């Protein structure tokens with residue numbers, strides 16, 4: 470048996486009307502990881518998750534969840550996954566306790582095996598067990614959604630933009646819970662627009678753009694991959710014309726006396742860049758440098774993919 474939590478192979482989706490939301494996407498989510506799926510709006514992330522959930526039919530390729538093919542064995546593949554959607558979906562007239570009990574019933578979890586109070590405790594909703602769900606705050610509702618996705622104890626939990634619209638404190642609580650689930654062996658896949666969060670939380674990150682996979686690497690390698698570095702140089706006179714040098718990847722003026730120079734770490738170092746500025750006749754007044762973060766990696770990868 471494969472040790473992958475999710476295996477996606479050549480997965481494609483063309484919606485009625487011709488929109489290609491996924492174009493032969495292939496990647497594997499290893500078991501036990503927190504895996505980040507990043508991409509701009511409309512990249513195809515929700516489509517991919519909805520295919521895994523059995524809510525959208527694929528038009529090509531295959532996908533397996535915990536070894537079960539979503540086409541050949543949809544019952545088992547669906548049982549292996551818990552999905553927290555972007556939209557908040559539950560009946561406002563049920564209490565959190567009832568909401569989880571009903572969900573457990575839908576999955577056929579026997580009464581003796583239900584963990585309703587344990588789940589409510591884990592998402593800090595124990596004291597709201599008997600309140601109407603409509604009286605919960607946005608953050609509480611979202612935490613209830615996470616608990617709801619876990620009632621059948623799936624080995625894989627997928628969170629689609631789980632912290633959109635959630636304040637920082639609740640986001641921290643939600644992530645703490647996600648981390649504790651992961652520590653207890655649950656594989657977590659999350660889509661997010663918060664790149665720093667993905668960088669902090671995820672072991673591995675895949676990026677999709679316009680339905681195509683453009684990166685899939687351990688987070689550290691992805692971040693380290695970017696070779697671009699920027700240096701901001703304040704010079705001692707007004708910049709009449711931009712100096713040129715082969716070690717500059719890009720140079721632009723920011724204000725009358727500040728140059729922003731991008732260079733590749735593998736081709737030049739800061740000393741050479743500053744030397745080139747001085748050789749062009751400028752005195753250097755101040756310098757600051759900036760390491761690329763995931764946002765830079767993402768932008769340079771999507772730029773490269775768009776140009777291809």
Ligand SMILES: Nc1ncnc2c1ncn2[C@@H]1O[C@H](COP(=O)(O)OP(=O)(O)OP(=O)(O)O)[C@@H](O)[C@H]1O
Nearest residue numbers: 484485488490508509510511512513514515516517
């Ligand atoms: N039911 C549908 N019919 C036709 N086109 C659709 C349908 N659902 C999504 N699309 C299109 O498919 C593309 C991918 O959408 P999808 O929702 O998967 O992206 P996403 O990466 O999840 O974006 P977001 O973060 O905004 O949800 C978009 O261009 C979208 O407009």
